[in-house]
Amino acid sequence: AQSVTQLDSHVSVSEGTPVLLRCNYSSSYSPSLFWYVQHPNKGLQLLLKYTSAATLVKGINGFEAEFKKSETSFHLTKPSAHMSDAAEYFCVVDSSGTYKYIFGTGTRLKVLA
Amino acid sequence: DAGVTQSPTHLIKTRGQQVTLRCSPKSGHDTVSWYQQALGQGPQFIFQYYEEEERQRGNFPDRFSGHQFPNYSSELNVNALLLGDSALYLCASSSIWDRTYEQYFGPGTRLTVT
Numbered sequence: 001a002q003s004v005t006q007l008d009s010h011v012s013v014s015e016g017t018p019v020l021l022r023c024n025y026s027s028s029y030s031p032s033l034f035w036y037v038q039h040p041n042k043g044l045q046l047l048l049k050y051t052s053a054a055t056l057v058k059g060i061n062g063f064e065a066e067f068k069k070s071e072t073s074f075h076l077t078k079p080s081a082h083m084s085d086a087a088e089y090f091c092v093v094d095s096s097g098t099y100k101y102i103f104g105t106g107t108r109l110k111v112l113a
Numbered sequence: 114d115a116g117v118t119q120s121p122t123h124l125i126k127t128r129g130q131q132v133t134l135r136c137s138p139k140s141g142h143d144t145v146s147w148y149q150q151a152l153g154q155g156p157q158f159i160f161q162y163y164e165e166e167e168r169q170r171g172n173f174p175d176r177f178s179g180h181q182f183p184n185y186s187s188e189l190n191v192n193a194l195l196l197g198d199s200a201l202y203l204c205a206s207s208s209i210w211d212r213t214y215e216q217y218f219g220p221g222t223r224l225t226v227t
Contacts, residue, residue: 032214043117044156044203044218051214090155099146099207099216100169103155 002027002095006104014112019078021107023091026072033074034092034101035065044090050074061085086111115140117206117219125225126194134189134222138206144168145187146216147179150201162187163209191224199226 007022025031035047048059055067065076074091091104118137126132138145144163148156158171162181181187185206191198201223205216 034215036218043220046215049213049215094214097214098161098169099144099205099214100158100161100171101146101148101156101205101216103148103157105155106153 002031002093002102004091004093004102004104006089006091006107008107009105010108010110012110012112013081015083016080019076019081019085019109021076021089021091021109023074023076023104024072025074025091025093027093027095029095032094032097033065033067034094035059035063035074035076036090036092038088038090038106040087047076047089081109081111083111083113085109117204117217119202119204119219119222121222122220123223123225125227127227128194128196130194131190131192132194132224134191134202134204134224135186136189136204136206136219137186138204139217142206142208142217143185144207144209145181145185146205146207147187147189148203148205149173150203150221151197152200156203159189194226196226199224 003026005024033050036044048057050067058064063078089107092101120135146161147159150156160170161168165181176192178190201221203221204219207216
């Protein structure tokens, strides 16, 4: 069985400070892992993905994530938060390669001025 | 190139009624998946269609059914609506031949059951 745990339901950071959103996964197979962002009343946008290539993955808008198999983690980071980063972030796993995504419960990121 | 489109944007129905939601996939995509996102939750996989057949299904009752047409567009039908069916319904498309493992999501249909 596969599952995703997002360890924080809410994260608040000040503008210009680093962002860390934590994600742990459970998978029987080598998974594909994704981070998606959802702004209010908007659709889901792919930030980045890991599909068994480089373990450090760079995405859009300065975000990156590191796949750590030994820790079953795929944490999302950004060196400097911007007000426009305030949104809901979802960690996603697809273990079967069949596009059946399993989503975490989400982390709401708040950026303080 | 239009991305994934869904209609309608919003819908209000009464308990016990039936509803049909529609999705057009991104050009070149042949696989459509449907997800339900309840308020404050992550999306949950309902089912997936490829070649006009249901390819895989999540843990949803038979009241949820779907269809895929020859042009790859898809419908989600929900019968005997319950208050708990109120949610954002997301459609995602992909290509079974594209090994990027990426799905493209539509903006969703907000269903409210009263």
